[in-house]
Amino acid sequence: MSNQFISLFNAGTHRNILLPDFGAGSVAVQANQHLIIHGNEGMILDPGGHKVYSRVLAATSQQLQGAKLKYLFFSHQDPDIVAAANGWLMTTDAEGYISSLWTRFVPHFGIDHLVIDRLKPIPDEGMVLMLGGAKLIILPAHFLHSPGNFHVYDPTSRILYSGDLGASIGADYDEVTDFDAHLKHMEGFHRRYMSANVAMRRWAAAARKLDIEMIAPQHGALFRGRAMVERFIAWAEALPCGVDLFTDPIVIPE
Numbered sequence: 045m046s047n048q049f050i051s052l053f054n055a056g057t058h059r060n061i062l063l064p065d066f067g068a069g070s071v072a073v074q075a076n077q078h079l080i081i082h083g084n085e086g087m088i089l090d091p092g093g094h095k096v097y098s099r100v101l102a103a104t105s106q107q108l109q110g111a112k113l114k115y116l117f118f119s120h121q122d123p124d125i126v127a128a129a130n131g132w133l134m135t136t137d138a139e140g141y142i143s144s145l146w147t148r149f150v151p152h153f154g155i156d157h158l159v160i161d162r163l164k165p166i167p168d169e170g171m172v173l174m175l176g177g178a179k180l181i182i183l184p185a186h187f188l189h190s191p192g193n194f195h196v197y198d199p200t201s202r203i204l205y206s207g208d209l210g211a212s213i214g215a216d217y218d219e220v221t222d223f224d225a226h227l228k229h230m231e232g233f234h235r236r237y238m239s240a241n242v243a244m245r246r247w248a249a250a251a252r253k254l255d256i257e258m259i260a261p262q263h264g265a266l267f268r269g270r271a272m273v274e275r276f277i278a279w280a281e282a283l284p285c286g287v288d289l290f291t292d293p294i295v296i297p298e
């Protein structure tokens with residue numbers, strides 16, 4: 045992946061920007077950072093850890109073009125998402141949103157007491173956040189893979205930000221063009237990290253109620269266009285994963 049900005053949607057007052065691969069060359073898993081900017085307010089999604097913090101912060105300030113960072117969105121509690129939360133809270137006035145299951149765990153990453161009240165809980169049923177007058181839907185995606193897990197659906201751009209769902213490892217392109225060829229980059233991860241097919245089916249039913257033009261995961265390539273979006277949803281919906289596959293007895297290591 046190239047280390048540059050990719051505009052996913054631009055309608056003047058509303059922009060969706062992908063900052064891919066700011067951790068390139070590291071042993072850390074490749075991660076995408078996403079920005080949504082509406083009017084004079086912005087949100088960064090899954091801003092990443094310490095290794096990328098300063099570069100992502102600089103890129104974000106540049107892309108905001110004077111708009112104010114209003115929200116930090118954390119899809120779940122993993123270190124590639126929340127490790128730099130303190131830096132973001134200390135250097136901006138943004139509010140951080142994460143599942144209510146994790147608000148008492150994230151402070152272990154070292155959140156300063158001065159900013160801890162700006163880390164806000166998302167209730168299990170999700171919520172709506174307003175960004176510069178535009179609506180953003182915080183969609184429950186629990187157990188995909190975290191027990192407290194959310195996606196962001198942006199009705200203006202029709203992009204669904206899916207966090208670890210749809211993540212791919214080792215694909216050297218930004219966008220999926222051949223779904224079947226792409227499966228080898230997704231299958232192992234989803235089978236082992238996603239919790240159960242029942243969670244996939246619940247999510248798929250909810251996703252089909254939304255008008256989705258693009259699914260943008262936190263790792264790897266994105267899915268563009270209705271046909272590709274539906275292929276991904278149908279694949280996820282049918283995938284046995286997690287506890288579905290954990291049927292053999294545990295063999296005691298010796």
Ligand code: FE
Binds near residue numbers: 208
């Ligand atoms: Fe994760």
